[in-house]
Amino acid sequence: MISYPIIYSRQSIIFRDKLISLFAVLIGIVIIFPVIYCVLIALKTRVELTVVPPGILPENFLNFSNFRTVFEIVPMMRFILNSFIVASIGSVMRVSFAVLAAYAFTYFKFPGRTVLFGIVLGTMMIPADTMIVSNYLTILRLNMLDNYFALCVTSLVGASQMFILRQNMKSIPLSYRDAAFIDGCGDLRYLTKMVIPFTSPVIMIILVQSFISFWNAYLWPLLITNRLEMRTVQIGVAMLTNPYDINFNVVLAAVTIILIPSFILFIFLRIFVVRGIESGALNG
Secondary structure, three states: OOOOOOOOOHHHHHHHHHHHHHHHHHHHHHHHHHHHHHHHHHOOOHHHHOOOOOOOOOOOOOOOHHHHHHHHHOOHHHHHHHHHHHHHHHHHHHHHHHHHHHHHHHHOOOOOHHHHHHHHHHHHHOOHHHHHHHHHHHHHHOOOOOOHHHHHHHHOOOHHHHHHHHHHHOOOOHHHHHHHHHOOOOHHHHHHHHHHHHOHHHHHHHHHHHHHHHHOOOHHHHHHOOOHHHOOHHHHHHOOOOOOOOOHHHHHHHHHHHHHHHHHHHHHHHHHHHHHHHHHHHHO
């Protein structure tokens, strides 16, 4: 039986691309709509929120009274600073540990490497909430309550980040390392000059994900912080509510404020991710 190749016309290819683009735009709108709606509610007054049926757009797009109320009720600027310090320290250290561990599991041959790697991956199946009590008791015995390092120390090592980086490093040909070592290059120099630039897109993605993870942490900072000046932004949002009266306009205004740093970081590091991919393609 003779099979004939299917030849697509130019019109069908254009139609298919437009259909895929339209579908992608619709998916993007569905994903981004909650964020847009959050901003719109933050610009509304409390009376507008009680109107039935509720309107989507606020009557005045320059109504920033809810944002001012946030800073009047809680010291949000202090909370933002605390979260920024914790997220910066935690994300940088998590990425650093992940890079070093991934390099060791990729290039170093030592007894029990496979078993140890399996044990590390096995920790991904342990729910983080099951370790909260033991971690809290450890921090309490070390007298580290109300401490920036204590806010992130329990999440500095992540098996998933190490696994992703290891898989990416394994795509680098071993001949590169052999040639570099023949020229007198050591492990530290090879890591900084070759491996990190090659894996920079993955590193940047993990950095953004780690920053957002530390930024959005709520339960752990709530447990180990007693002083008001050491609280983080997620706790600050919770402080805007009470059992008797919840002003959703003010709460969503606070949510809008704490979303800004994450968006800025994502936009800024996205440039470096694209540059890393382009440079990798050119080097190839």
